[in-house]
Amino acid sequence: MRVVIAEDSALLREGLVQLITMVGHEVVAAVADAPSLERAVAEHEPDVAVTDVRMPPDHSDDGLRAALRLTRSHPGTGILVLSQYVVRGAAAELLESADSGVGYLLKDRVGDVDELIDALERVASRGTVIDPEVVRRLLGRQRNRSVLDRLSPREREVLDLMAQGRSNAAIAQALVLSEAAVAKNISGIFTKLDLPVASQDNRRVLAVLAYLGQ
Template identity: 50%
Template sequence: MRILICEDSVLLREGLIRLLEDAGHLVVDALSEDTDVMDVVARHEPELLIMDVRLPPTYSDEGIRAALKVRQQRPDLPLLVLSQYVEERYATELVVAHAESLGYLLKDRVTDVTEFLETLEQIRQGATVLDPEVVAQLLTRRQHDHRMQSLTDRERTVLAAIAEGKTNQAIAKLLHLSEASVEKYTSSIFTKLGLEADGEGNRRVLATLAHLENTSQGRTTP
């Protein structure tokens, strides 16, 4: 896979390069800031972009804003956002704008190399993978919505797990349930939220988030 990295931390940037190249991927470029990311994308045509949220010069939201710009201009380019914190407002915009081939992971929670590499491949193939903390905060914003309030604690747990990209089998193992029980919870969740189940778990959850965002009376300021 051809991968472009945009990460200001030298240690993390070089670590990612070594990790990806050892796994057989080609790092077409590794940037320390976002100033020319679109030019580099056009020049190298990467198959995946890994973008840090906070980049020079202010180390606030340059990276995530650049990610949104990339999604607007190149929605076909798979994107993985790495962050130290959940930038809730921007995460919502990314999800609502174009959820496919999207990942948002917190750096400190990436602890398994094999799982990380598998996540990259899932994103390249069109999946959407969100860190559980990202999912939790996005769902929390919508607690005022009566549909979200109608979910049981177990259904919320299943919903968050689906959003992480977990299969019914994986959720069953995680929660010590049968796959049939997970299917029943999933069906109940989408019935309560007024959505039809389409067989693609993580995208269904992202559709839910987008649906609740678009039909709520107004956004809550983070």
């Protein structure tokens, strides 16, 4: 896996480089500002770009905005936002529009190295890593119970695990189901939440957002 890191804290940036390379992945660039992030992705075409939200030049949501632009200019690169900050509008747009893998984790909720590496690998494999608590804080929304009431208890269990970023195989293992049964439940979730097939939308992410907000 080839990774680009964008983090304006030199200490944290070097720490991330060491952690990622320690487990055998390659950090092809480590930069300190949003414009450099976009240039590095254009040059190296990494599997994943890791970015903070607030960084130079404006120390606002430059990193998140750069990540959003990268989902359009380099759709094959997964995006993992690793930050202590929350920016609602841009974050929701990122989660809903990314065609490749996408993740959003808060720094103080990453428990250990294995959790971080697992998130990177899932995003690199076009998966989604969204901590339910993180999304609640990002969107500041309450659950839409009128919509969720359409779901069966089993579908609610499946959707809860989807919100934790679990793959179909992991959900099947957790609920002691076949993967075919999990896929059937997910199809039912999409139907009941009015999420038709659309090439421009990630229905799995939209289902999780419906679960966590309205």
